[in-house]
Amino acid sequence: MSDKLPVEEQKKRFNKIADDIIRPITHHGGLQYWVFLLSLILTLFGYAYFIQVKDGLGVTGMHDYTAWGMYIANFVFFVAAALIGMLISAVLGLIGLKWITPITRIAEMIAVAFAMIAGLVIVFDMGRPDRLLNVFIHGRVQSPIIWDLTVVQVYTIISILLLILPLIPDMAIVSKRIPNAPKWEKMIWNFLSLGWIGTPEQYKIIHRSIRVLSILIVPVALMIHTVTSWLFAMTPRIGWDSTVFGPYFVTGAFVTGVAGVIVAMYFFRNNYKLHDYLTDFHFDKMGKLFVLVAMVYMYFNINEFLVPAYKMKAGDNHHIMTLFVGSWAGLFWFAQVFGNILPMFLPIFKYFRKPMPLMLISVLAILGAWIKRYIIVIPGQLHPFLPIQNVPEKFHAYIPTGPEIAITLGTIGMAITIITIFAKIFPVIPIWEVAEKEGIDKEIINE
Amino acid sequence: MSKQKKTRKDFLKSGLLLGAAATTGIGLLSSFKAPEVTSETVKVMTSDGKLVEVEVNKLAEPKIPKGEDLTLSDLQKRGREGIPGKKWVMVIDLSKCRNARKCMEACQHAHHLKPEQHHINVMQMQTAEYTAPFYMPKPCMHCDNTPCTKVCPVDATFKRQDGIVLIDNERCIGCRFCVAACPYSARVFNWSETIDEKENNQDTYDIELNVPQKKGTISKCIFSADRLRREELPYCVSACPNGVYYFGDRNEDAVTNGTTKETVRFSELIEKNGGYTLMPELGTKPSVYYLPPKDRVFEFNEEDKKKLDEEREHHG
Numbered sequence: 053m054s055d056k057l058p059v060e061e062q063k064k065r066f067n068k069i070a071d072d073i074i075r076p077i078t079h080h081g082g083l084q085y086w087v088f089l090l091s092l093i094l095t096l097f098g099y100a101y102f103i104q105v106k107d108g109l110g111v112t113g114m115h116d117y118t119a120w121g122m123y124i125a126n127f128v129f130f131v132a133a134a135l136i137g138m139l140i141s142a143v144l145g146l147i148g149l150k151w152i153t154p155i156t157r158i159a160e161m162i163a164v165a166f167a168m169i170a171g172l173v174i175v176f177d178m179g180r181p182d183r184l185l186n187v188f189i190h191g192r193v194q195s196p197i198i199w200d201l202t203v204v205q206v207y208t209i210i211s212i213l214l215l216i217l218p219l220i221p222d223m224a225i226v227s228k229r230i231p232n233a234p235k236w237e238k239m240i241w242n243f244l245s246l247g248w249i250g251t252p253e254q255y256k257i258i259h260r261s262i263r264v265l266s267i268l269i270v271p272v273a274l275m276i277h278t279v280t281s282w283l284f285a286m287t288p289r290i291g292w293d294s295t296v297f298g299p300y301f302v303t304g305a306f307v308t309g310v311a312g313v314i315v316a317m318y319f320f321r322n323n324y325k326l327h328d329y330l331t332d333f334h335f336d337k338m339g340k341l342f343v344l345v346a347m348v349y350m351y352f353n354i355n356e357f358l359v360p361a362y363k364m365k366a367g368d369n370h371h372i373m374t375l376f377v378g379s380w381a382g383l384f385w386f387a388q389v390f391g392n393i394l395p396m397f398l399p400i401f402k403y404f405r406k407p408m409p410l411m412l413i414s415v416l417a418i419l420g421a422w423i424k425r426y427i428i429v430i431p432g433q434l435h436p437f438l439p440i441q442n443v444p445e446k447f448h449a450y451i452p453t454g455p456e457i458a459i460t461l462g463t464i465g466m467a468i469t470i471i472t473i474f475a476k477i478f479p480v481i482p483i484w485e486v487a488e489k490e491g492i493d494k495e496i497i498n499e
Numbered sequence: 500m501s502k503q504k505k506t507r508k509d510f511l512k513s514g515l516l517l518g519a520a521a522t523t524g525i526g527l528l529s530s531f532k533a534p535e536v537t538s539e540t541v542k543v544m545t546s547d548g549k550l551v552e553v554e555v556n557k558l559a560e561p562k563i564p565k566g567e568d569l570t571l572s573d574l575q576k577r578g579r580e581g582i583p584g585k586k587w588v589m590v591i592d593l594s595k596c597r598n599a600r601k602c603m604e605a606c607q608h609a610h611h612l613k614p615e616q617h618h619i620n621v622m623q624m625q626t627a628e629y630t631a632p633f634y635m636p637k638p639c640m641h642c643d644n645t646p647c648t649k650v651c652p653v654d655a656t657f658k659r660q661d662g663i664v665l666i667d668n669e670r671c672i673g674c675r676f677c678v679a680a681c682p683y684s685a686r687v688f689n690w691s692e693t694i695d696e697k698e699n700n701q702d703t704y705d706i707e708l709n710v711p712q713k714k715g716t717i718s719k720c721i722f723s724a725d726r727l728r729r730e731e732l733p734y735c736v737s738a739c740p741n742g743v744y745y746f747g748d749r750n751e752d753a754v755t756n757g758t759t760k761e762t763v764r765f766s767e768l769i770e771k772n773g774g775y776t777l778m779p780e781l782g783t784k785p786s787v788y789y790l791p792p793k794d795r796v797f798e799f800n801e802e803d804k805k806k807l808d809e810e811r812e813h814h815g
Contacts, residue, residue: 107691107692108689108690108691108692108714108715109673109688109690109691110690110691111691114690115690116615116616116678116684116686116687117684119678119679119688120675120679174674177674178672178673178674179671179672179673179674179675179688179689179715179716180671180672180673180715180716181672183670183671184672186653186655186670186672187652187653190653190654190655190670191652191653192651192652192653192654194649195649195651195652195653195676196650197650197652197676198652283676284679286649286650286680287646287650287679287682288646288680288682288781288783289679289680289682433679436682436684437682437683437684437778438622438637438683438684439622439623439624439810440684441622441623441810442615442617442620442621442622443617444615447615
């Protein structure tokens with residue numbers, strides 16, 4: 053950056069960057085199929101939820117001995133996925149890593165989408181959603197649910213700010229560069245650009261605000277997943293009564309989040325033709341990060357399972373045996389192998405840090421992460437302290453039903469819909485920050 | 500116990516009469532002192548501790564509201580407060596339980612529960628592989644350190660001053676956190692349409708009976724708070740044919756057997772028979788005590804034993 057490029061060269065470069073990144077906002081190749089698929093999922097969700105509201109939670113596979121099922125597991129997964137915004141845009145940004153610049157917005161879009169829907173996932177799990185207001189009227193500060201709702205909402209707000217603040221200069225750029233965009237789109241851009249013209253004063257404010265929010269989001273992000281883990285750890289139940297649940301959940305969320313960002317990077321790189329910005333170098337770096345977070349997660353996995361497995365206390369013993377070698381072993385080892393062991397070892401080798409292999413590992417890691425939440429939430433409830441007796445045989449197991457699966461898929465569909473909308477009206481890579489890094493003058497960026 | 504209670508009740512009644520007298524004003528009464536001494540008089544104590552004699556026909560019966568006349572909010576208020584001065588306890592004598600299940604029947608009938616919903620559940624227990632099996636009725640433990648009420652986000656389940664853990668199904672949002680938190684599996688949820696909803700039961704919701712049951716809300720053992728309000732023993736306790744249950748007030752140190760109606764000292768009963776609570780290591784401090792299944796009056800059913808062995812193999 054010390055050798056300044058000639059102005060003409062700078063302009064040429066900036067035009068290329070801006071055009072490349074903005075193109076997907078006006079070009080929609082294949083979008084109709086994607087929208088059709090998402091509409092189908094959301095319609096199915098609507099129908100399933102209608103049935104659930106009409107007939108009650110009895111339409112799910114839950115019963116008195118598995119009072120929390122797939123929905124709560126899915127909620128934990130959502131909170132985990134939301135955590136990535138903090139890791140990528142705050143922690144790595146604050147410690148001064150430059151390579152994350154083009155990835156930050158993707159991470160923030162994922163964070164906002166999953167954080168926004170996480171609250172809804174809980175509402176879909178309520179037996180009386182019509183009494184949602186009771187939470188505000190009669191809310192009790194003793195209940196971890198109230199803590200959780202509070203921190204998730206705070207996190208959502210900070211994440212939204214961390215998404216739209218760095219968008220301000222980009223909104224001005226986009227608005228200028230697509231003169232014939234629909235009126236509503238123009239209105240959004242103009243509103244979100246907040247009168248940005250790129251004065252030194254504006255730069256000062258935006259950098260300072262982003263920095264403050266980046267610091268602020270770190271404790272809040274740690275809290276959302278710690279408090280979510282407390283929904284379980286605050287009870288005396290087998291499998292949940294653990295003191296390492298907070299960090300165990302947080303580190304698990306890092307693995308899920310990194311995997312989510314890698315998949316989104318791969319998708320946007322290919323579909324949005326962003327090979328020049330999301331390069332092999334970025335995948336290589338993300339692969340190394342993947343190894344690091346998976347190692348930390350492994351440390352907590354060993355603590356969480358080895359310690360009780362060594363003691364084999366009554367209750368824990370049966371729980372651990374069903375997970376390790378019993379009826380839950382298949383899911384358990386899938387989650388451990390694909391959700392933790394492979395991400396920890398494979399990306400150590402250069403080949404697996406290439407975009408395609410890394411993306412495949414990430415997809416499996418996400419699947420493993422979802423199953424891991426399922427494993428954390430459900431089996432413990434099926435091993436209560438007192439035997440399950442004088443109830444129908446099906447109370448000994450938990451088998452999710454069609455409507456339950458449709459509602460769960462629907463919530464994932466909602467989060468992906470939000471990401472899709474964001475990625476169609478906002479540039480998925482911060483134009484101004486990338487351009488600045490390329491050594492392009494602020495005057496040219498804000499011209 | 501019943502006799503003792505009666506005198507206490509009478510005392511309370513006169514107290515209420517006195518309240519009425521105090522509000523109308525003793526002065527007023529004295530001004531009515533007619534020369535002819537016709538009706539009988541009764542001695543009552545004023546609120547400042549004076550004994551006064553008043554004519555019986557000058558006194559009106561105080562209005563004590565009956566359950567049927569109370570509005571929903573009155574019932575909820577009364578249900579939340581509980582019965583002052585009481586600390587209800589239950590003692591379950593495992594040596595007498597023969598799995599008659601009359602308690603379960605009476606309970607399900609009173610609370611309009613479905614066959615798979617148990618406020619009280621008679622379990623077949625065997626604590627270790629070579630120990631003798633026994634039957635163990637399991638109601639809600641009405642813990643003093645409650646894992647369930649702590650986690651409720653809306654105060655729909657709560658602990659009253661008399662120790663009962665109650666629920667308000669007009670407030671419950673159906674999050675089932677309490678079910679997940681309870682280590683005794685004492686709570687049930689109305690997953691689908693309830694019996695009351697099927698039968699279109701339009702009664703005012705009685706929080707101390709938890710009826711009508713509502714879809715999407717919790718139900719659990721509430722020590723038959725409605726019966727205690729009427730100074731009767733809980734449904735399960737009265738229904739037992741085998742003398743398994745004792746119920747009473749720990750403050751009075753007296754519990755009454757539901758079958759024999761014999762009242763004994765709670766502390767003595769526990770001390771002499773080695774009474775204990777379930778899973779004390781969890782620190783929940785239950786209000787339900789068990790007497791060990793020693794010198795059992797009835798043998799454990801052979802078929803139940805087989806089932807228990809199978810269960811251990813399948814479900815651990």
